[in-house]
Amino acid sequence: MMKKTGVRLLSGILAAILALSAPSFFLSSDTVKAAQHDDDEIVLRVCSWEEYIDLGGWEEDEVIDLESGDIFGENDMVSDFEDWYEETYGKKIRVEYSTFGTNEDLYNMLTLGDVYDLVCPSEYMIMKLMAEDRVEMLSDEFFDTGNELNYYINGVSPYIRNIFETHDINGISWDKCAAGFMWGITGFVYNPDVVPEEDAATWHLLENTDYRRQITVKDNVRDTYFAAVGALKSDLLTSEDFRNDPDYAEKLQEEMNDTSQATVDKAQAYLQGIKDNLYSFETDSGKADMITGKVVANYQWSGDAVYTMDQAEEDDYYLNFAVPEESTNIYFDGWVMLKSGISEGAEKKQAAEAFINFLSRPDNVIRNMYYIGYTSCISGGEDERIFEYLDWTYGAEEDEEETEEYSVSYFFTEDEEAAEDYVLTVPAEQLNRQLCAQYPSEEVIDRASIMVYFNEQQSEVINRMWIRIRCFNINQVPVWLWIGLVLILAAAAVFFIRNRKLKNYA
Numbered sequence: 001m002m003k004k005t006g007v008r009l010l011s012g013i014l015a016a017i018l019a020l021s022a023p024s025f026f027l028s029s030d031t032v033k034a035a036q037h038d039d040d041e042i043v044l045r046v047c048s049w050e051e052y053i054d055l056g057g058w059e060e061d062e063v064i065d066l067e068s069g070d071i072f073g074e075n076d077m078v079s080d081f082e083d084w085y086e087e088t089y090g091k092k093i094r095v096e097y098s099t100f101g102t103n104e105d106l107y108n109m110l111t112l113g114d115v116y117d118l119v120c121p122s123e124y125m126i127m128k129l130m131a132e133d134r135v136e137m138l139s140d141e142f143f144d145t146g147n148e149l150n151y152y153i154n155g156v157s158p159y160i161r162n163i164f165e166t167h168d169i170n171g172i173s174w175d176k177c178a179a180g181f182m183w184g185i186t187g188f189v190y191n192p193d194v195v196p197e198e199d200a201a202t203w204h205l206l207e208n209t210d211y212r213r214q215i216t217v218k219d220n221v222r223d224t225y226f227a228a229v230g231a232l233k234s235d236l237l238t239s240e241d242f243r244n245d246p247d248y249a250e251k252l253q254e255e256m257n258d259t260s261q262a263t264v265d266k267a268q269a270y271l272q273g274i275k276d277n278l279y280s281f282e283t284d285s286g287k288a289d290m291i292t293g294k295v296v297a298n299y300q301w302s303g304d305a306v307y308t309m310d311q312a313e314e315d316d317y318y319l320n321f322a323v324p325e326e327s328t329n330i331y332f333d334g335w336v337m338l339k340s341g342i343s344e345g346a347e348k349k350q351a352a353e354a355f356i357n358f359l360s361r362p363d364n365v366i367r368n369m370y371y372i373g374y375t376s377c378i379s380g381g382e383d384e385r386i387f388e389y390l391d392w393t394y395g396a397e398e399d400e401e402e403t404e405e406y407s408v409s410y411f412f413t414e415d416e417e418a419a420e421d422y423v424l425t426v427p428a429e430q431l432n433r434q435l436c437a438q439y440p441s442e443e444v445i446d447r448a449s450i451m452v453y454f455n456e457q458q459s460e461v462i463n464r465m466w467i468r469i470r471c472f473n474i475n476q477v478p479v480w481l482w483i484g485l486v487l488i489l490a491a492a493a494v495f496f497i498r499n500r501k502l503k504n505y506a
Contacts, residue, residue, distance in 0.1 A: 041092035042351050045341055046078075047106065048120040049333065050099040052182075053077045054364075054371040064366060066388045073367045081358045085351065088149070093351055102220065102283070110134070110338070117341035118352045122333050124222060126178050127453030129336060130169040135177045136337040142179075142353045152179050152360040157379035158414045159445075160332070169453065174334075179356045180377030182368075183332035184302035185440050185448055186223065187323040189286075189309065194296045197432065200322035203231035205297060207274045216289060217299040219281035221466035222451055223329070227299060228267040229256055230326045237326040237447075249449075256327055256449040259458045268465045281470065287311070290319060301331065302437040303374030309434050310373065321437040323444050330448040332377060362386055375438045379412045387412060387422060394426050394435045402428040408439045 056076040064071040078095045085093045098116070100106040103125040110116075121129070129135050143153050160183060164175035190200040199205055206215060206227060218224050233255055236242055245251055279295045280286075286298040287308045300308065302321070309319045335356045342349045358364060362385045365376045369389070380386040387408075396403045406426050409419035426435055440448070454462060 045116045047098045047116045054367040136342040155381040160377040178334040182374040185328045190297040214296045216286040307373040320432045
């Protein structure tokens with residue numbers, strides 16, 4: 001302690017002497033403050049899915065040449081944001097960008113103490129985080145449509161906005177806390193040379209023995225439970241009375257999220273019964289298995305379905321996409337701010353909202369969609385470039401003969417009079433391929449349902465069921481095996497007792 005005090009005293013004396021003899025060596029207080037301000041940067045901690053943002057480095061032949069101008073991903077999106085933010089707000093920012101593989105991975109990371117300002121989970125995990133009061137609400141300024149930098153609120157699809165505004169957790173609507181990033185539906189990528197469309201367009205495909213050991217499903221409880229419920233309730237879901245019910249949408253959501261013990265038991269029995277008919281439960285390998293022809297059908301998210309079809313097409317191998325006639329799941333991934341990080345200050349919150357808005361700018365929306373293959377929640381508002389990009393990607397050539405008209409008006413406008421402005425002329429084959437996966441038809445959208453948040457008790461029941469399916473289930477052991485096990489144990493006991501008696505006699 002004495003040594004440290006002596007050093008401080010000596011340093012102070014030397015500093016005073018230097019200050020008197022050479023004042024020009026020192027900066028003025030204003031200069032010091034300015035230097036400190038320049039060095040002071042915001043650190044924004046962002047965590048999202050792997051490969052879920054444009055990393056730049058596009059080849060020269062990848063220029064997207066729209067009528068409104070070219071779009072090209074030269075630099076990675078995060079670097080472009082950092083430059084844009086400093087230019088726009090006069091403040092340096094550094095984004096610490098991390099990734100996760102599944103929603104459960106992200107939740108475990110947060111539980112173990114990892115701190116992030118902005119994360120991008122799926123709908124049911126957003127609902128879980130909201131229910132646990134971990135999410136910071138978006139600011140009033142974020143919803144100011146008069147601010148030209150608020151690209152999200154000025155450009156979000158009216159279809160997506162309606163979903164967010166009409167669903168809530170504990171009385172708080174999703175739109176108050178979450179901003180949509182990408183969305184889609186689930187269905188089957190399939191080989192049309194082997195699997196007819198009528199077989200692929202139903203959840204019953206999972207149990208179809210014509211394709212034994214040639215079908216894969218998702219290795220997560222939510223998606224696969226949804227598929228099982230769709231198959232079990234097929235007759236109800238496709239009945240005219242059910243479809244024509246004035247409350248069809250609400251009842252569909254209720255049926256597809258049924259966690260009654262009876263339905264859970266039936267779903268468990270169903271999934272255990274079809275395990276031998278499946279090739280595998282998979283998280284990411286299904287894409288490669290389809291491209292290589294190892295399997296003929298893969299239960300897939302539409303964004304990965306597009307990627308799979310694109311990759312197969314490069315080898316002149318054409319795959320299709322079908323949506324089950326009973327129902328489909330509409331999913332989305334969205335940005336939410338976490339209280340654990342954002343609570344550090346208003347400046348951090350403003351930066352997080354600016355990051356969301358930057359990704360929602362139409363040119364950046366197009367870059368991200370092109371790079372990752374998923375469909376953005378942004379339609380562009382008055383900016384027509386996203387629709388232009390859709391036409392650029394899927395529109396038929398002038399001399400193409402087999403074409404169809406395809407409306408995507410539900411996604412781009414609420415104005416019925418403007419609906420005709422959002423009708424594409426496309427190759428007929430696209431009605432079963434990438435286009436229908438990225439932008440489902442209105443008929444498909446009508447039978448799409450949200451996977452809602454399961455509370456703790458529901459999750460416990462569902463997870464217990466999943467463990468039984470994926471692991472050993474004692475209830476499935478046949479009677480003959482129990483009898484055999486009892487006989488073996490009895491014989492072992494007799495052998496042990498007899499050996500012990502012989503030793504005692506000896």
